[in-house]
Amino acid sequence: MKRQWDDDRIDTRAAVHAALADPTRLAIVDELGVSDRTPSELCERFVLAGNLLAHHLDVLERVGLVERFVSSGDRRRRYVRLDRGPLSALVPPTLAAPTSMLFVCTHNSARSQLAAALWRDRVGTPAASAGTHPAERVHPGAVAAARRVGIDLSAAQPHRLGPADPSVQIVTVCDRAHEELDPHESWWHWSISDPVDVGTPDAFDAVVVDIETRLAALAT
Template identity: 50%
Template sequence: MSTEWLAQVERRAALHGALADPGRLAVVDLLSRGDASPSELAAHLALPSNLLSHHVNVLVAHGLVERTRSEGDRRRTYLRLLPTELGPFTTALPRPRRVLFVCTANSARSHLAVALWRRASTVPAASAGTHPAGAVDPGAVAAARRHDLDLRDARPRQVDTVRLDGDLVITVCDRAHEEIGLTADAHWSVPDPVRVGDDAAFDHALDELDRRIRELAPRLVAA
């Protein structure tokens, strides 16, 4: 019997053990929708901070969750669900009328997310920014061209002029997520490729957006 196979079985058993607690499973279920700070999780779950911290520490120790630092206020910590041998966590979610991707400048990540979303789902999608730039960043246009995505009609727009009732709002930028008054249904903490400026940064952002979109799109089912 393969030693490697036995090690994989033991690893999967350990992951199942980590998820056996209802509190930890609830944390994972929420993080399967998007990243969240500990305070956001505590508000959703009505858990005392010490108990939530314990659950998060167990999930981190088992490689189910990782902590990242906000690019916005640079103090906040976000918790992100990691891929595992157990596969994606795919509880169904109500199908929205539209998905709205929001970042700060609406010049790169949110437009790329819309282009990727249109490949993966028939649910309509749009994008907007909390502080729109004057134009789509050239690096985003170049990245779209490399990946055969269409940004020809993309232009930055202010979120208040775009958002509609019934939108599923997903922030793809820490700074936008932390804007006072902007309430999002999910948050994806995707590093800003414009800040770095090279092809690798834009390709990394595209890969991360694509992974998350491919996990979310099949979960949106009609009520």
């Protein structure tokens, strides 16, 4: 599944990021996030000359982040307020969850097993796992780490990777498997350290945290 990019959205995100790259402009946006301010208040708060503030507000206004408007009380007074809409452009677009996943590592004894189980539990769509050189059993450290987050891997068994199914989103979760295979451009790769090399509960728990962080970023 090749990801299609929206050029207009990318351009919008780039423009907003560029406007906020200046520390003063970022601080102004933070301030306006809690309170509308007059230009004179902003000048005093950030120790800015009026012409420099005007420049910063012009930059922010061009990307739609701020609006300057006339007071409904004293018509000689103007306020600046934040438009939060463009801030949503800073967040990379989420993907619809693929209908079926296959997680691949070398031995299919830890990382790919945990990834598939977490995907099924957290995302709710089908997921399987396989290995290029499957072990005889799922590592007890992976079973224990899964149990600590409420997932049962006690009956899981390693499987050998078969021919790729084009309808399935394949994710390699170890560098060795990714480099051994000839991945299609639609495959994803998550470079996750092998907890078996360390063998401690913390190492397996770190894999769970890594995978869950990636899942949270991908799916809603």
